[in-house]
Amino acid sequence: MEEEGSGAAGWVGLGLVSDVDLDGFVHHRAGDASPGEVAAAEAAPVLVRKTVKMSETCDFIPYGDGDGDVGDGNSEEDSTATPSDEPLDSAGSSDVPCEETNDTPDYIRRGAPRHGIAPLELFSHPAPEVGPGADGAQEATIGSGSVHETLHADEEKGKCNCCGQLKQEYSLLLREKEECRRVLEDLMRENELKNRECHEAQASLHELKMELMRKSMHVGSLAFAVEGQVKEKTRWCQLLKDLSEKFKALKTEHQILLQESLECKRFVSDATHMTTTIQQHVNQYASLECEFKDLKEKFAGKTKERKDLYNKLIDLKGNIRVFCRCRPLNGDEIEEGASVAVDFESAKDGDGELVVRGHVSSKKVFRFDSVFSPEEDQEKVFEKTAPFATSVLDGYNVCIFAYGQTGTGKTFTMEGVEGARGVNYRTLEELFRIIKERQGLFQYEITVSVLEVYNEQIHDLLLTGTQPGATTKRLEVRQVAEGAHHVPGLVEARVTSMNEAWEVLQTGSKARVVGSTNANEHSSRSHCMHCVMVRGENLMNGEETKSKLWLIDLAGSERVAKTDAQGERLKEAQNINKSLSALGDVISALATKSQHIPFRNSKLTHLLQDSLSGESKTLMFVQISPNENDVGETLCSLNFASRVRGVELGQARKQVDVGELSRYKLMAGRAKQDSKNKDAQIKTMEETIQTLEAKNKAKDLLTMNLQEKVKELEAQLLVERKIARQHVDNKIAQDHLQQQSSPYLRSPMAERNLNLNSTSEKPALLHHKDMGITKQMFSDSNTDTYSFHHLMSLSPEKENSHPEAGGQLLQPTTQNRRVSLCQGAAHRPPANPASRRSSLIPLPRRNSLMLPLPPPMAKQAAAAAAALDVITEQCSPPPVVAPNDKAGGRSKRIINSILRRSLQKKVIIRPALAAQSGRRAAATQGGGGMMTDAGRRARRVPVSGGARGGGVQQNRDKERGWNNGTSLRQHNL
Ligand SMILES: Nc1ncnc2c1ncn2[C@@H]1O[C@H](COP(=O)(O)OP(=O)(O)OP(=O)(O)O)[C@@H](O)[C@H]1O
Numbered sequence: 001m002e003e004e005g006s007g008a009a010g011w012v013g014l015g016l017v018s019d020v021d022l023d024g025f026v027h028h029r030a031g032d033a034s035p036g037e038v039a040a041a042e043a044a045p046v047l048v049r050k051t052v053k054m055s056e057t058c059d060f061i062p063y064g065d066g067d068g069d070v071g072d073g074n075s076e077e078d079s080t081a082t083p084s085d086e087p088l089d090s091a092g093s094s095d096v097p098c099e100e101t102n103d104t105p106d107y108i109r110r111g112a113p114r115h116g117i118a119p120l121e122l123f124s125h126p127a128p129e130v131g132p133g134a135d136g137a138q139e140a141t142i143g144s145g146s147v148h149e150t151l152h153a154d155e156e157k158g159k160c161n162c163c164g165q166l167k168q169e170y171s172l173l174l175r176e177k178e179e180c181r182r183v184l185e186d187l188m189r190e191n192e193l194k195n196r197e198c199h200e201a202q203a204s205l206h207e208l209k210m211e212l213m214r215k216s217m218h219v220g221s222l223a224f225a226v227e228g229q230v231k232e233k234t235r236w237c238q239l240l241k242d243l244s245e246k247f248k249a250l251k252t253e254h255q256i257l258l259q260e261s262l263e264c265k266r267f268v269s270d271a272t273h274m275t276t277t278i279q280q281h282v283n284q285y286a287s288l289e290c291e292f293k294d295l296k297e298k299f300a301g302k303t304k305e306r307k308d309l310y311n312k313l314i315d316l317k318g319n320i321r322v323f324c325r326c327r328p329l330n331g332d333e334i335e336e337g338a339s340v341a342v343d344f345e346s347a348k349d350g351d352g353e354l355v356v357r358g359h360v361s362s363k364k365v366f367r368f369d370s371v372f373s374p375e376e377d378q379e380k381v382f383e384k385t386a387p388f389a390t391s392v393l394d395g396y397n398v399c400i401f402a403y404g405q406t407g408t409g410k411t412f413t414m415e416g417v418e419g420a421r422g423v424n425y426r427t428l429e430e431l432f433r434i435i436k437e438r439q440g441l442f443q444y445e446i447t448v449s450v451l452e453v454y455n456e457q458i459h460d461l462l463l464t465g466t467q468p469g470a471t472t473k474r475l476e477v478r479q480v481a482e483g484a485h486h487v488p489g490l491v492e493a494r495v496t497s498m499n500e501a502w503e504v505l506q507t508g509s510k511a512r513v514v515g516s517t518n519a520n521e522h523s524s525r526s527h528c529m530h531c532v533m534v535r536g537e538n539l540m541n542g543e544e545t546k547s548k549l550w551l552i553d554l555a556g557s558e559r560v561a562k563t564d565a566q567g568e569r570l571k572e573a574q575n576i577n578k579s580l581s582a583l584g585d586v587i588s589a590l591a592t593k594s595q596h597i598p599f600r601n602s603k604l605t606h607l608l609q610d611s612l613s614g615e616s617k618t619l620m621f622v623q624i625s626p627n628e629n630d631v632g633e634t635l636c637s638l639n640f641a642s643r644v645r646g647v648e649l650g651q652a653r654k655q656v657d658v659g660e661l662s663r664y665k666l667m668a669g670r671a672k673q674d675s676k677n678k679d680a681q682i683k684t685m686e687e688t689i690q691t692l693e694a695k696n697k698a699k700d701l702l703t704m705n706l707q708e709k710v711k712e713l714e715a716q717l718l719v720e721r722k723i724a725r726q727h728v729d730n731k732i733a734q735d736h737l738q739q740q741s742s743p744y745l746r747s748p749m750a751e752r753n754l755n756l757n758s759t760s761e762k763p764a765l766l767h768h769k770d771m772g773i774t775k776q777m778f779s780d781s782n783t784d785t786y787s788f789h790h791l792m793s794l795s796p797e798k799e800n801s802h803p804e805a806g807g808q809l810l811q812p813t814t815q816n817r818r819v820s821l822c823q824g825a826a827h828r829p830p831a832n833p834a835s836r837r838s839s840l841i842p843l844p845r846r847n848s849l850m851l852p853l854p855p856p857m858a859k860q861a862a863a864a865a866a867a868l869d870v871i872t873e874q875c876s877p878p879p880v881v882a883p884n885d886k887a888g889g890r891s892k893r894i895i896n897s898i899l900r901r902s903l904q905k906k907v908i909i910r911p912a913l914a915a916q917s918g919r920r921a922a923a924t925q926g927g928g929g930m931m932t933d934a935g936r937r938a939r940r941v942p943v944s945g946g947a948r949g950g951g952v953q954q955n956r957d958k959e960r961g962w963n964n965g966t967s968l969r970q971h972n973l
Pocket residue numbers: 326327328330374404405406407408409410411412413519520522523524525554555556557623
């Protein structure tokens with residue numbers, strides 16, 4: 001306070017000197033001050049003696065004081081306000097020692113020692129003689145008054161020398177004064193320039209404030225609108241997200257439905273194909289069935305025709321056929337010279353006549369179906385037997401037996417020997433051959449049984465095994481059905497081939513009871529009966545037959561007396577004859593068509609009942625011996641055979657299996673049921689296919705509807721987006737139009753920019769341009785508009801992939817905007833002035849919306865804008881200037897140099913002002929001490945005054961928010 005007051009006084013003193021008329025002198029009061037102070041006080045008027053007017057000095061405004069209380073051209077206020085605001089401390093000022101500072105002019109310091117007085121005293125003495133000019137006269141007038149009071153006459157010479165020196169000093173002082181005057185003039189001009197700059201800066205600052213307020217209001221409205229749009233956008237984004245999810249779900253469902261549709265289509269296609277195939281197969285099956293039916297009918301007709309013809313042939317030949325076969329003479333008979341009693345000459349013609357010569361030159365002719373001489377072999381015999389094998393497979397019962405005297409070749413004919421197989425073997429072979437031939441048309445099942453009737457007992461030869469003569473179980477004949485007889489417990493060996501059948505027959509034949517007789521070394525003592533059961537199935541019509549073939553090797557008939565049988569052999573012979581007699585009785589009964597056929601008289605006829613009845617075919621081989629000695633047995637056998645041949649068995653009947661027929665009917669019913677079931681399945685499949693097709697169509701329709709719905713929603717969303725954008729644009733345009741209607745809000749900066757932009761001078765285009773510019777401002781100002789567009793351009797997938805992105809992007813932006821609008825602009829300066837351009841407040845643009853100002857104002861505005869640019873650049877933090885920013889550093893260096901020069905000049909100027917102020921205070925108070933203090937402390941004013949005044953100014957600058965950099969530089973300086 002003390003130094004500040006002193007400094008102010010010093011300035012005031014200088015000001016007073018300027019105000020007063022410089023033609024007068026200032027006298028020193030020796031009693032109130034020390035000599036040094038007096039000299040300084042008296043020297044001061046000399047120093048500030050000038051011709052500058054007060055108005056010039058009053059125009060000077062200390063640097064940084066922009067509040068209008070100084071430098072406004074009112075010198076009276078300046079000179080009086082400074083002491084009143086900062087009163088001088090008289091006590092303190094008197095305590096300040098009078099010391100010679102560095103600011104003391106050199107000529108004062110040089111002149112004082114020479115004259116033995118204080119430097120300021122030199123200025124208190126009047127100049128003795130001066131040079132030409134008004135000033136010299138004036139100085140001479142002053143000097144005459146003081147010389148006559150102090151000097152004596154005897155000191156004339158010394159005075160002359162002193163006057164000379166004083167003149168020189170005076171001339172030096174005049175030159176110094178002239179220099180000071182020029183410096184003061186420069187300072188005044190600079191002061192005036194600075195004052196003008198300050199005015200301009202103040203005007204610009206005011207305009208900036210107004211612009212800032214207007215922009216803040218504009219940004220506030222924009223923020224409100226954008227906030228609403230952001231909310232709307234959020235809602236739309238949420239709606240879009242929901243729609244996207246729905247669309248995805250619908251897409252997924254559509255894909256599933258599509259796959260199901262494809263599967264259904266494939267299924268329908270397959271089903272159609274299957275239906276077509278099934279239909280084709282059904283048609284083919286129907287055609288084949290018809291064809292098969294025709295063929296079957298034809299085949300059945302032909303088969304029936306063949307059977308009928310065959311049966312007619314058999315019938316024509318007789319159901320009981322008798323073949324007569326004569327064995328050759330054996331070796332013994334040839335040795336004995338036995339003669340042949342049988343004549344086969346007539347038999348060679350095929351008539352079947354046989355002539356037997358008796359002992360008494362008589363001949364007896366027999367006629368049989370076939371007569372085989374001893375020369376005819378087994379094959380020849382079988383040729384006539386083979387048709388019976390066919391009849392067996394056709395379902396007829398056949399009985400082939402050999403009858404004859406012992407040793408006449410019955411066994412040889414039926415069984416044969418190795419290399420000459422008999423009828424049994426060949427018949428079986430023929431059976432299997434025909435079965436193989438009929439394979440595919442018929443299916444047969446062959447079983448074989450071997451039994452014997454020995455002593456009127458039925459024995460199963462397959463049970464006894466290979467041990468001949470072993471005791472076997474006795475079997476009985478039972479009638480199982482009408483016309484059908486069966487031996488319960490009889491072994492029936494199933495055979496599938498000729499070898500198996502022959503092996504079984506051989507097994508049973510080996511077990512047959514044989515014995516040695518006089519007529520035959522290996523005479524058969526029993527009736528060996530081979531029963532071949534045939535079960536046939538016509539695969540074409542399902543007809544089944546069950547027939548049997550008896551192959552019987554009867555025991556030899558013999559006369560007991562001739563064979564001289566005794567004991568067992570006799571008994572065997574009696575039983576054999578009995579059974580053969582019973583056979584003869586049956587045949588006789590059949591021949592006479594007796595009502596009663598004695599089948600049960602013997603086991604043999606009982607077993608052959610179904611084969612000797614009228615429904616069977618019978619073939620009898622009557623075996624005879626050619627030996628003349630056996631003519632009686634031969635005639636007996638031939639007579640019996642002739643009687644058998646005369647028997648009419650009637651028409652043979654086919655043995656149809658009724659059970660198989662019913663089974664066939666059952667199978668036919670099942671086949672019909674299966675066909676119905678298949679038809680029902682096909683119908684169900686067709687219904688399922690139709691249902692799936694309908695379902696598929698419904699799903700396709702639903703998918704199409706959903707797709708159309710999604711498209712409508714997307715279109716609606718686009719329209720609402722456009723409406724929202726138009727709403728924002730309209731609102732911004734309205735705000736700008738309102739701002740245009742308020743000309744006092746025009747910014748000089750905008751005015752300058754408008755002047756620079758020629759296109760902005762066209763009012764007609766202004767509105768449209770403003771709309772575009774507004775959009776551009778809205779989009780280029782790094783504000784929410786960017787976020788808005790960015791968000792609007794976000795696809796649902798992006799939002800889904802970064803769900804927090806939108807919110808993070810939105811939230812901080814909105815918050816930043818609120819902070820910059822409410823706090824930064826209205827209540828506090830920006831925390832970081834450098835970020836001001838990146839804030840939400842849009843800076844003035846060259847193509848601003850402001851209308852052009854009048855030309856004079858435009859010039860001022862342009863100048864203010866230039867100054868504002870410089871100030872704005874200074875507002876940015878100077879210490880943190882980027883070293884790489886050469887242009888910015890250069891401009892800042894220039895600005896710093898300007899400020900430094902300005903402050904240096906202020907340092908020089910301020911003591912003068914302080915002295916002026918002090919002088920004014922001294923004039924009003926009449927105290928020279930105050931003036932002296934003021935002048936003495938004037939040197940400290942820049943430092944102390946800068947500290948306090950700079951602090952006040954800094955606070956003001958802080959409030960204004962733009963001059964911080966300058967204040968800081970003041971401190972640094
Ligand atoms: N046609 C023939 N050709 C050659 N040899 C024959 C013929 N007929 C029979 N024989 C022979 O006569 C013999 C007796 O024959 P076989 O045993 O067949 O008589 P049989 O009538 O069966 O006698 P039995 O009634 O006692 O059994 C056998 O040795 C046999 O080889």
